[in-house]
Amino acid sequence: MSARGEAELVASSWEGDGDWDLARVVHALRDARGTRSDGASLRRGPLPSRDALDAIVRGLRSALFPTHFGSSDLTDTSVDYFVGHTLDATLRSLQQQTLRTLAYESEESVAERTVEVLERRAAHLIAQFAARLPYVRALLERDVQAAYDGDPAAKSRAEIMFCYPGVSAIIHHRLAHELYELGLTLLARVISESAHSSTGIDIHPGATIGERFFIDHGTGVVIGETAVIGDRVRLYQGVTLGAKRFPLDGQGAVVKGLLRHPIIEDDVVIYAGATILGRVTIGRGSTIGGNVWVTRSVPPYSQVSQAQAQSECFDGGAGI
Amino acid sequence: MSARGEAELVASSWEGDGDWDLARVVHALRDARGTRSDGASLRRGPLPSRDALDAIVRGLRSALFPTHFGSSDLTDTSVDYFVGHTLDATLRSLQQQTLRTLAYESEESVAERTVEVLERRAAHLIAQFAARLPYVRALLERDVQAAYDGDPAAKSRAEIMFCYPGVSAIIHHRLAHELYELGLTLLARVISESAHSSTGIDIHPGATIGERFFIDHGTGVVIGETAVIGDRVRLYQGVTLGAKRFPLDGQGAVVKGLLRHPIIEDDVVIYAGATILGRVTIGRGSTIGGNVWVTRSVPPYSQVSQAQAQSECFDGGAGI
Amino acid sequence: MSARGEAELVASSWEGDGDWDLARVVHALRDARGTRSDGASLRRGPLPSRDALDAIVRGLRSALFPTHFGSSDLTDTSVDYFVGHTLDATLRSLQQQTLRTLAYESEESVAERTVEVLERRAAHLIAQFAARLPYVRALLERDVQAAYDGDPAAKSRAEIMFCYPGVSAIIHHRLAHELYELGLTLLARVISESAHSSTGIDIHPGATIGERFFIDHGTGVVIGETAVIGDRVRLYQGVTLGAKRFPLDGQGAVVKGLLRHPIIEDDVVIYAGATILGRVTIGRGSTIGGNVWVTRSVPPYSQVSQAQAQSECFDGGAGI
Numbered sequence: 021m022s023a024r025g026e027a028e029l030v031a032s033s034w035e036g037d038g039d040w041d042l043a044r045v046v047h048a049l050r051d052a053r054g055t056r057s058d059g060a061s062l063r064r065g066p067l068p069s070r071d072a073l074d075a076i077v078r079g080l081r082s083a084l085f086p087t088h089f090g091s092s093d094l095t096d097t098s099v100d101y102f103v104g105h106t107l108d109a110t111l112r113s114l115q116q117q118t119l120r121t122l123a124y125e126s127e128e129s130v131a132e133r134t135v136e137v138l139e140r141r142a143a144h145l146i147a148q149f150a151a152r153l154p155y156v157r158a159l160l161e162r163d164v165q166a167a168y169d170g171d172p173a174a175k176s177r178a179e180i181m182f183c184y185p186g187v188s189a190i191i192h193h194r195l196a197h198e199l200y201e202l203g204l205t206l207l208a209r210v211i212s213e214s215a216h217s218s219t220g221i222d223i224h225p226g227a228t229i230g231e232r233f234f235i236d237h238g239t240g241v242v243i244g245e246t247a248v249i250g251d252r253v254r255l256y257q258g259v260t261l262g263a264k265r266f267p268l269d270g271q272g273a274v275v276k277g278l279l280r281h282p283i284i285e286d287d288v289v290i291y292a293g294a295t296i297l298g299r300v301t302i303g304r305g306s307t308i309g310g311n312v313w314v315t316r317s318v319p320p321y322s323q324v325s326q327a328q329a330q331s332e333c334f335d336g337g338a339g340i
Numbered sequence: 341m342s343a344r345g346e347a348e349l350v351a352s353s354w355e356g357d358g359d360w361d362l363a364r365v366v367h368a369l370r371d372a373r374g375t376r377s378d379g380a381s382l383r384r385g386p387l388p389s390r391d392a393l394d395a396i397v398r399g400l401r402s403a404l405f406p407t408h409f410g411s412s413d414l415t416d417t418s419v420d421y422f423v424g425h426t427l428d429a430t431l432r433s434l435q436q437q438t439l440r441t442l443a444y445e446s447e448e449s450v451a452e453r454t455v456e457v458l459e460r461r462a463a464h465l466i467a468q469f470a471a472r473l474p475y476v477r478a479l480l481e482r483d484v485q486a487a488y489d490g491d492p493a494a495k496s497r498a499e500i501m502f503c504y505p506g507v508s509a510i511i512h513h514r515l516a517h518e519l520y521e522l523g524l525t526l527l528a529r530v531i532s533e534s535a536h537s538s539t540g541i542d543i544h545p546g547a548t549i550g551e552r553f554f555i556d557h558g559t560g561v562v563i564g565e566t567a568v569i570g571d572r573v574r575l576y577q578g579v580t581l582g583a584k585r586f587p588l589d590g591q592g593a594v595v596k597g598l599l600r601h602p603i604i605e606d607d608v609v610i611y612a613g614a615t616i617l618g619r620v621t622i623g624r625g626s627t628i629g630g631n632v633w634v635t636r637s638v639p640p641y642s643q644v645s646q647a648q649a650q651s652e653c654f655d656g657g658a659g660i
Numbered sequence: 661m662s663a664r665g666e667a668e669l670v671a672s673s674w675e676g677d678g679d680w681d682l683a684r685v686v687h688a689l690r691d692a693r694g695t696r697s698d699g700a701s702l703r704r705g706p707l708p709s710r711d712a713l714d715a716i717v718r719g720l721r722s723a724l725f726p727t728h729f730g731s732s733d734l735t736d737t738s739v740d741y742f743v744g745h746t747l748d749a750t751l752r753s754l755q756q757q758t759l760r761t762l763a764y765e766s767e768e769s770v771a772e773r774t775v776e777v778l779e780r781r782a783a784h785l786i787a788q789f790a791a792r793l794p795y796v797r798a799l800l801e802r803d804v805q806a807a808y809d810g811d812p813a814a815k816s817r818a819e820i821m822f823c824y825p826g827v828s829a830i831i832h833h834r835l836a837h838e839l840y841e842l843g844l845t846l847l848a849r850v851i852s853e854s855a856h857s858s859t860g861i862d863i864h865p866g867a868t869i870g871e872r873f874f875i876d877h878g879t880g881v882v883i884g885e886t887a888v889i890g891d892r893v894r895l896y897q898g899v900t901l902g903a904k905r906f907p908l909d910g911q912g913a914v915v916k917g918l919l920r921h922p923i924i925e926d927d928v929v930i931y932a933g934a935t936i937l938g939r940v941t942i943g944r945g946s947t948i949g950g951n952v953w954v955t956r957s958v959p960p961y962s963q964v965s966q967a968q969a970q971s972e973c974f975d976g977g978a979g980i
Binding site: 040041042043044045046048049050051052053066067068069070124125205206209210212213216217220222224226239240242244245258260262263275276277278280293295297311313 | 723724726727728732733739740743744747748751786787790791793794797798801812813814815816818819822823824825858859860877879880897898932933950951966
């Protein structure tokens with residue numbers, strides 16, 4: 021490069037023209053996007069927004085637990101107004117995100133007629149969701165109590181609400197699970213992944229979880245889509261309730277939708293790092309020791325430790 | 341639903357009235373909250389705020405390390421003004437959060453007299469906290485040096501400060517531990533959980549940690565409330581220093597406050613995924629191999645690998 | 661303390677003077693900072709900003725995938741304008757951060773002459789980076805397809821883009837790796853650590869990763885600086901591709917820059933929690949079972965389960 025070229029280069033990079041060949045990069049990126057899949061998406065309107073869904077979860081959380089997550093100036097008399105106002109604004113936003121999802125997942129193009137149908141469906145779904153909120157709150161109240169009862173380090177209700185990632189994860193999960201049950205799987209997954217990002221706890225919104233559920237510490241926990249968990253179950257960090265095999269179809273792609281995750285019955289405790297894979301059943305009242313690897317069902321009231329697991333239950337690793 | 345009903349439904353959902361029966365949901369949520377625990381909380385005034393505490397940690401961090409976390413236009417002459425101003429504003433905010441905690445944890449209702457007592461106590465506590473900051477900074481300086489010395493991939497001091505989750509976690513911990521020692525356990529826990537969320541490293545603020553501490557990678561590390569860690573200790577991702585058993589009281593609830601976590605003496609290295617449970621002692625200079633499970637004490641200068649651990653130290657999993 | 665003293669204390673703490681001895685703390689912190697390392701840093705100008713780099717990654721991501729991460733009102737005709745505008749603003753910001761890094765890493769003080777040289781270098785580096793973006797996008801497109809093909813729970817392209825931490829991590833990694841290859845290791849590390857914080861997946865930007873790479877769940881994954889990964893490799897949560905030993909130099913500090921992480925050949929699957937340490941080679945088409953610990957090379961098409969690993973491959977833990 022000539023000295024003159026260099027001088028111009030420096031000048032231009034500080035006068036705002038840049039040095040990169042912008043037009044060429046933009047052109048190459050357009051080619052890379054192609055016209056098919058992304059173009060079709062654009063014509064179906066905007067996608068749901070992760071930021072909006074994060075705000076929606078915060079709104080629902082503060083409406084369910086205004087004492088802990090509401091504004092700081094609430095009184096006995098003002099709290100219902102706060103709840104009503106927050107809930108209304110939040111459900112309205114959720115309805116809009118629902119409409120975006122329905123439009124995205126709809127096969128047809130968005131003609132005027134279809135929009136009306138989708139709007140009606142969105143309104144109907146959110147009304148069903150709203151009606152479930154008191155039930156969801158009752159479940160969460162019991163989860164909070166289970167956290168307090170289950171951890172010797174817990175000192176107050178405020179500590180449980182503010183500081184337990186397992187409590188944050190179950191709040192997200194119980195809300196996401198309701199959306200999943202209504203068929204809004206994309207919205208549900210965005211919410212569960214937001215909890216995964218902030219807590220390290222990865223619960224698929226499809227998982228069915230009973231009352232008084234508690235996860236302590238939680239980083240690295242994975243609970244799969246078709247897992248079923250009973251009442252009063254306690255998990256520690258790094259526990260996986262996963263799939264063992266992924267059967268392939270004729271084209272070599274994984275088959276979707278099979279029941280492939282464990283069933284954990286009532287009153288089971290699973291210690292840190294234990295891995296349970298496949299559609300097996302852990303019988304009620306069982307204790308699974310830390311780092312244990314289980315790929316077969318165990319009867320009720322079993323106490324599975326690592327040594328036992330190796331001789332009795334171990335059969336060679338996931339998917340092998 | 342009649343065609344007319346459907347039309348009205350669609351209209352209303354877009355005119356802002358919503359379709360959900362808001363009054364009924366708000367009413368059900370009020371019933372669910374009950375009157376006792378949450379009502380009492382409201383009368384004790386606002387709870388501490390997690391957002392405020394996140395800002396406080398950022399403020400303290402930029403006052404302790406203005407070169408790396410202060411504003412980008414600092415010079416040799418302006419840096420002290422930045423530190424003084426930031427520290428003053430941050431400590432003031434911390435004092436306010438302290439007052440909220442004291443009010444929340446106080447048994448009595450907040451009469452005028454009590455507020456004065458609590459304000460005096462908050463001011464006293466924060467003065468003690470402020471006086472400890474130079475000591476905390478000296479400790480952190482040595483932790484930063486330990487990170488640089490301990491990782492072959494570390495290339496500069498800026499990389500250590502900006503990119504090492506273990507350094508972020510220990511900055512949070514050393515600040516939180518000071519608050520914990522002053523009895524401000526709720527504030528301390530909110531700060532430690534914020535670090536857990538962003539780093540995957542879960543250190544209870546009660547843990548006692550010596551000089552030149554380094555955690556590499558860090559995701560999944562758990563260090564319990566009563567753990568004691570000596571000088572020059574190095575941990576890798578997924579290490580648990582946890583409790584082995586949770587004794588229950590007469591009502592079946594876990595007993596709180598026992599010494600239940602390991603003692604790690606000076607110069608110990610614990611590799612990824614190792615789990616050490618219970619009030620055991622890992623003697624000075626020992627090396628604990630990856631994925632090892634230890635529930636008994638080991639003498640100084642031990643080298644514990646997985647095979648040894650299974651024959652000598654393993655006794656069947658946590659809490660079984 | 662006299663009653664009068666107490667009253668003054670309370671008053672002062674609420675009139676804004678504080679109770680802490682601010683001047684003393686500021687003075688002690690200045691002494692603690694010393695004059696050498698931090699002072700030198702200040703004279704080299706501002707350090708790169710983590711917030712700015714987070715915004716840069718968001719900008720690049722929305723320019724590469726405008727349908728999913730661009731503004732919500734894009735149409736077929738407006739999308740190129742959005743891409744061009746976003747890219748230009750983002751690259752300009754990246755150039756500024758690059759200049760800061762070059763100034764920080766430069767040995768000399770920042771005289772006028774040096775600034776010009778650094779500016780020219782920054783402009784040249786970013787032009788090279790920009791030219792690589794279409795290639796990076798093509799790689800990412802195949803990673804997204806691999807995620808869809810590899811997970812039975814995946815239901816739509818939007819779900820893959822919004823909800824898969826492994827996809828977020830590989831987007832960050834492929835951008836960071838380009839910066840690393842250009843010698844901008846500090847910027848690269850800030851970006852990779854941002855992904856680590858939000859996904860729990862810790863990929864050093866130096867790692868070389870082939871096409872169609874997929875990490876499922878991902879929390880706790882660690883991939884070291886000198887790791888080399890082939891095409892169509894799939895990893896699950898908690899997999900470590902790490903170093904086995906850290907040789908020390910004459911001063912007892914770790915030696916930097918050695919090839920010390922595994923080589924994973926094409927079409928390998930590594931299940932949850934497996935740990936592979938040292939410069940070993942996992943032969944093409946192999947399957948490494950969950951929780952397996954490997955510190956020796958394995959031939960192509962091996963199926964390594966935990967039992968085999970213990971008798972054949974296990975040699976006693978990391979670094980022992």
